[in-house]
Amino acid sequence: MGSTSDGNTGSPGVGRRDLMKRSAALGLISVPTMSLLSACASGGGDGDSDGGGDTKGEKSKDNPFGAKKGSKLDVVVFKGGYGDDYAKAWEADFGKKLGITSTHTGTQEITGKLQPRFNGGNPPDIVDDSGAQQIKVDVLYKNGQLLDLAEVLDSPSVDDPSKKVRDTLIPGTLDPGMQEGKVVALNYIYTVWGLWYSGKLFKEKGWEEPKTWEDFLAVCKDAKSEGIGGLAHQGKYPYYINVAIMDLIAKKGGLDAMKAIDNLDPKAFVGSEAAQAGVEAIYEVVEKGYLMPGTNGLTHTESQTRWNQYKAAFITCGSWLENEQLKQTPSDFDMKFLPMPLLPGSKLPFEAIRAGSGEPFIIPSKAHNLPGAKEFMRRMLSKEWSTLFAKEANSLTILKDGVDPSVKLRPGTQSTVEASKAAGDNTFRFLYTEWYSEMGTAIEAASNELMAKRIQPKEWLKRCQAAVDKQAKDPASKKNHRD
Structure with missing residues (x-):
């Protein structure tokens, strides 16, 4: 996821990196906008909820959610291929500018550390829910444990308040975080x-x-x-x-x-x-x-x-x-x-x-500091924080022209920029891995058997089709569709 890094666990983050250059071509990359999903269904949390009273501050033009000075934010980040130094840089800036301190957890054990907290009704405020031990987004959504992120996406951009946050993003990058028409996960990193x-x-x-x-x-x-x-x-x-x-x-x-x-x-x-x-x-x-x-x-x-x-x-x-x-x-x-x-x-x-977005960030519907979490995510989609991410993680974000263009790219990243430019509109992205985690796991299991020569292609096709057919029997599946 992830991954990802999709499906990806990884080595701990490394020290501060050279800031990468965001190619001007990236502003032109077009990821075909995938179909809007069918009408919203129940679940996914209440987008208007602001958490406990001790986290409510005064709303203003620069603080649209009323994130409260002196409150605390509980941040959990998957410490995989991108490390977690970028999140520490964000948290330091958040504290400096808003007076909100953060409790930081960097881990690869997302399910092990967070499932008990979700079950107990005391989840973190914002989570990078990725890696091999990711808590599946579709499962959290069906359990009503995720906030609908529409309020964040419709808020004013930090860089240009005349624009909504969603209008500053590379087209199509929100789609992998959708469940039944709602964006409940923000896939933050532009990935090929x-x-x-x-x-x-x-x-x-x-x-x-x-x-x-x-x-x-x-x-x-x-x-x-x-x-x-x-x-x-x-x-x-x-x-x-x-x-x-x-x-x-x-x-x-x-x-x-x-x-x-x-x-x-x-x-x-x-x-x-x-x-x-x-x-x-x-x-x-x-x-x-x-x-x-x-x-x-x-x-x-x-x-x-x-x-x-x-x-x-x-x-x-x-x-x-x-x-x-x-x-x-x-x-x-x-x-x-x-x-x-x-x-x-x-x-x-x-x-x-x-090509598209990876590394899903979520805000639990029962987060204690919802105003702070929403403002934190809004600032993630600013050029300043996008650049901080690039400094620490050597990767690009879903923000159009989101990184200072004056620095040199590493060779692998440069080749992805060139490949993206060459692809133009010829990009694609499967969504079954986000929509149907059980089906995705079954297909992976079949591929594992195939690569070990324990089954042949004909049996692989049968097992994958059986996984599709099983998923199709779930009535909720009809709410997800691509035109």
Whole structure:
């Protein structure tokens, strides 16, 4: 998530980084706006609630929620690929400007630490709910434990009070946080997903960046002949290999193939030519022995570190990879992002990428300091705090032109900027992982079996379709739909 970092746990945050430059191109990136969901249903908290009386201050033009000086804010942040130094910088600025002190918790054990608090009715005020131990957003929403964020999104932008906060964001980036028409999670980080490789290794070996699956397999074959794995993946977290499988499906069958899965189509997998082609392509990598040896049994950081040691040509991941691997990446590694190569007859072009927002921040409906939490989130979407995030996490946010353009990007991040610019409107994003966590877990389990050769593509398709069909029987599923 996450991840993510979607589905991603990671190494602790590192020290202060060089501030990254936000390319002017990013202001032009267009993520196709996904369909507004059907009419709102019950649950999700009361957007007008302001918590306990001891947290209510005077509302003003600069303090629209009445965050109270002297109150306290309870902040919990997933300490994964992006670390948590950025949140500490936010909290320090919040205290300086508003006189609100923060209790900070940085952890990878989101469920372990927070589930008892949610169950006990005393959750934190704001949470970065991400990682492998994320509390699933759809589950929290169905239990009425999340605040509808409309009030924050409709409040005045810190940078330009004539604009609503929502109007300052990259189009489409709010969609992954929607449940039944309400934005209940703010996916804060602008993320791209795909393949990654070392520019240095490719130059040394004379390999060209593959644009077709045939060329991809040729690089993997050559790598194997030289004792290098072709493809590494984070075997203990099959979320990552699904980046490759699902990207192949979307690019082969176009947006209709992607929407069929999100809309729980009875032929989303079984009967889908695109799904069959996508999974068979990945299985060919397995059958031909092109996987990095041992990768199926490794965690994300173990696989990624071996890739950094030139033990594999490619790895699947989201754009948090560079920051997560800073300590393990050789200085001349020259990290590069690669859109998923094309299968024959693909409907989307090579430049098409999975892109959008990740790292969901939530405000619990029973947060003690709701005014403070709302104001904290509003300031997250200011250029000042977006830049603070970039300084600490080496990544971009969903705020358009949100980072000082005067500084140099790291090579991996620069390549994602270039890929995003090349993709233009040709971006896509699955939503089933946010809408239907149980279904997503079932698909990941099937992929785990596939990569270990315990099942073949035909059985993978059957298991994935069974997960879709089971989800479709839930009446609440009808409230989520993509046109």
